[in-house]
């Protein structure tokens with residue numbers, strides 16, 4: 020999906036301070052479970068929360084880190100790693116997950132980009 | 137073929153193992169065993185005094201004697217051989233026909249012909265029954281004498297001393313261990329042993345044993361002096377049991393022993409003799425390794441006869457090296473080859489350090505090129521290297537003295553590199569493993585000493601070759617270009633142990649700091665929890681503190697165990713498995729209210745499954761109100777201390793097992809470690825709490841507690857080993873403090889104590905040195921560190937529910953109070969279980985996950 024910035028709408032999910040640095044939270048965005056991660060002070064990433072390998076909605080609770088150049092989260096159940104920028108599952112590409120845009124608004128709110136219906 | 141084997145000792149049993157492993161079709165074996173039990177490990181016999189049972193010493197694998205074609209007769213003594221009729225006569229009057237016969241009758245202790253040597257409490261030291269008699273008389277004695285200051289005599293003296301007797305060693309020769317030691321070594325050994333509180337009398341010849349005045353007996357010596365004692369153990373050498381051979385004229389040596397050829401055959405081609413009863417080349421071998429070699433040779437010989445193949449050249453016995461290394465009363469002693477310098481023209485180098493009480497001697501050939509022998513007392517670290525140099529004829533360096541001289545920085549020189557050894561060099565003599573085999577195992581994937589032991593059996597019997605085997609493994613890995621890499625992960629180029637050290641020395645309290653100074657990248661799911669655990673065991677700060685929060689894996693972050701469907705299990709602590717009826721009712725009510733599945737765990741407590749993230753704080757609030765604390769089932773930390781009811785209720789119990797279990801669990805609860813830790817306490821030797829399958833096992837004795845460590849159940853069971861016996865409670869706790877902290881300091885990430893122990897160079901003895909004898913001088917520091925952890929303990933859940941900041945974390949959605957729609961349960965046996973993928977699609981069967989109104 021190549022949405023241009025104009026056609027995208029944004030949902031504010033929480034304040035930046037609601038996310039402890041280097042951890043994630045899960046947000047409900049248009050009925051979808053989205054795992055939103057804060058890496059360092061203000062880098063934000065959003066991927067699907069369900070780990071397809073486990074069938075459980077847990078990726079937001081995984082440990083965040085890096086493998087080589089990639090920034091990843093490790094599923095707390097299957098221990099598989101997901102690239103936060105691309106959603107790719109490193110160990111099992113067939114388990115790769117969807118990605119959302121995430122950004123920080125001037126008032127400190129975390130935004131997740133959604134495609135308007 | 138009908139084979140009769142007389143004697144089921146160590147060597148006879150080795151023969152059976154070899155034969156059975158070869159799966160011969162046409163072989164019927166009958167074994168006559170005079171003792172009431174099948175073969176046991178005589179080499180480790182003294183461990184019987186440390187609480188090892190006869191079963192634990194057994195060499196017969198479970199089911200071994202149930203194999204077809206093998207018949208064992210216990211309490212069956214052979215009393216005659218009729219070679220003409222090819223029959224063996226037993227004491228019960230039976231005759232057994234044989235095609236081939238093997239004598240593996242071992243030897244008997246030699247008791248000097250002294251009048252009075254048959255008085256009560258005059259014993260020998262050879263079989264389990266002898267040890268039982270020693271224990272029995274020991275309880276009724278104050279003073280004990282061992283006659284004979286050889287290898288066995290000193291081991292026996294240690295046993296007497298450990299029983300609390302005032303112990304004397306009486307030796308006829310002018311020094312201890314006369315066979316293996318020279319004068320210098322014998323003198324140093326004597327000094328060390330006397331410092332341990334034993335009295336050594338050399339050059340004493342006993343004339344008679346009569347009634348004593350101060351004690352049960354009096355020993356009268358040829359020099360006119362005497363010694364009063366309550367019990368006497370004779371350990372003055374052994375004599376081969378060759379009476380059957382004498383009677384059937386098989387040919388025995390002048391000083392005894394059944395004469396054999398290189399295939400271990402006697403004068404009669406159908407009769408073999410192996411082990412300590414056999415005389416080869418005019419020599420008797422009183423050690424187990426040459427006996428095993430003979431067993432392998434006879435097995436190969438019989439195998440060739442059975443297969444009727446003209447096999448490749450059959451192995452022949454070619455003598456054996458009698459070098460030995462052992463620890464006597466905590467003193468390292470080794471004797472190699474020609475220890476006395478008896479070879480004509482040989483030269484010697486000696487080094488002696490009176491302060492450290494170390495004595496070393498090398499015997500080299502006249503041309504200075506070959507090592508012929510040596511003696512090491514007080515420090516035998518070079519034994520492995522020197523032995524290999526001698527056995528393989530490796531050329532000596534220019535100045536051989538440097539092999540035994542300490543180098544300037546106080547460490548002994550490492551000796552020649554293992555690369556110099558030929559592939560055929562035998563590294564483990566107990567199990568006949570060569571350097572080549574070790575290298576092959578490394579190529580096949582064994583990359584730790586534990587894996588190497590499993591793959592090759594090297595170092596699994598006496599353990600003496602472990603340091604050398606480790607060196608060979610490392611050298612081989614290097615040679616194959618395998619980095620000897622124990623780096624934690626790509627972010628830290630060092631091991632867990634090194635990180636631990638850095639954290640302590642540089643007093644680092646945060647992951648960021650450690651990463652900035654010693655790592656790279658952002659960290660990952662391997663190094664973050666490992667560092668979190670190190671920080672927790674060093675400084676014991678609240679694990680959910682903001683700085684540490686992002687390091688914890690989900691279980692530690694939410695203080696609960698994540699299950700396959702993303703729900704959590706909740707385990708309140710029930711120390712020692714003790715819980716009041718009210719406590720149980722409260723747990724039941726909470727489980728019912730939240731609709732949780734309940735199960736009793738193997739660690740004697742209740743596990744509640746199916747809690748959703750957002751329910752955890754309220755569940756815990758209620759548990760805490762009912763008096764419960766976190767059970768730390770989620771952490772790499774102390775889990776449970778299982779216990780039996782002990783002396784409080786059980787009619788066999790000798791100590792308060794539950795009370796001690798509760799004290800231990802409360803002491804170590806919350807301690808973070810490289811992996812989980814399980815304990816158990818049993819109230820007597822019946823061991824109902826299965827303490828020997830735990831990381832720390834405590835078993836009550838009449839006098840106190842026996843402490844076992846490094847056991848494991850689970851995937852790879854391992855029997856725990858006795859670290860120390862008959863401890864009073866404060867000493868027990870001090871030793872456990874030291875043991876746990878030493879493990880936490882030195883183990884690898886996710887390494888259970890069992891694997892850690894298998895990889896520990898120096899093995900159990902080293903562990904005893906560090907923990908019991910405090911050889912590293914670390915005891916006080918380890919105990920202080922544990923005290924800090926104990927003193928700063930807080931229940932993490934109590935803290936979490938009372939901290940609004942932490943509590944906010946327990947929501948599934950950051951922007952909604954809805955529950956995770958992905959979680960679904962179905963009913964099974966009256967409780968919930970997670971729905972399968974198919975069941976989730978079929979919504980009708982689901983159980984709504986709601987909270988029942990109280």
Ligand SMILES: Cc1cc2nc3c(=O)[nH]c(=O)nc-3n(C[C@H](O)[C@H](O)[C@H](O)COP(=O)(O)OP(=O)(O)OC[C@H]3O[C@@H](n4cnc5c(N)ncnc54)[C@H](O)[C@@H]3O)c2cc1C
Nearest residue numbers: 143145146147148170178179213214241242411412423424
């Ligand atoms: C306390 C102790 C410590 C030792 N420590 C070490 C050590 O550290 N290193 C080392 O290498 N060696 C050590 N040894 C020596 C080692 O145990 C022996 O070399 C080994 O056991 C010899 O094995 P074997 O089978 O020849 O004899 P044994 O193990 O003695 O077995 C002989 C068996 O034959 C039985 N038997 C004899 N006659 C008859 C008969 N007529 N009918 C039926 N059965 C019969 C005996 O009852 C006995 O069970 C130690 C020995 C002792 C006692």
Ligand code: SF4
Nearest residue numbers: 780786789819820824
């Ligand atoms: S171990 Fe001993 S004290 Fe404990 S229950 Fe069993 S028999 Fe009783």
Ligand code: SF4
Nearest residue numbers: 699700737738850851
């Ligand atoms: S044995 Fe296996 S299945 Fe059973 S609890 Fe342990 S890890 Fe899970």
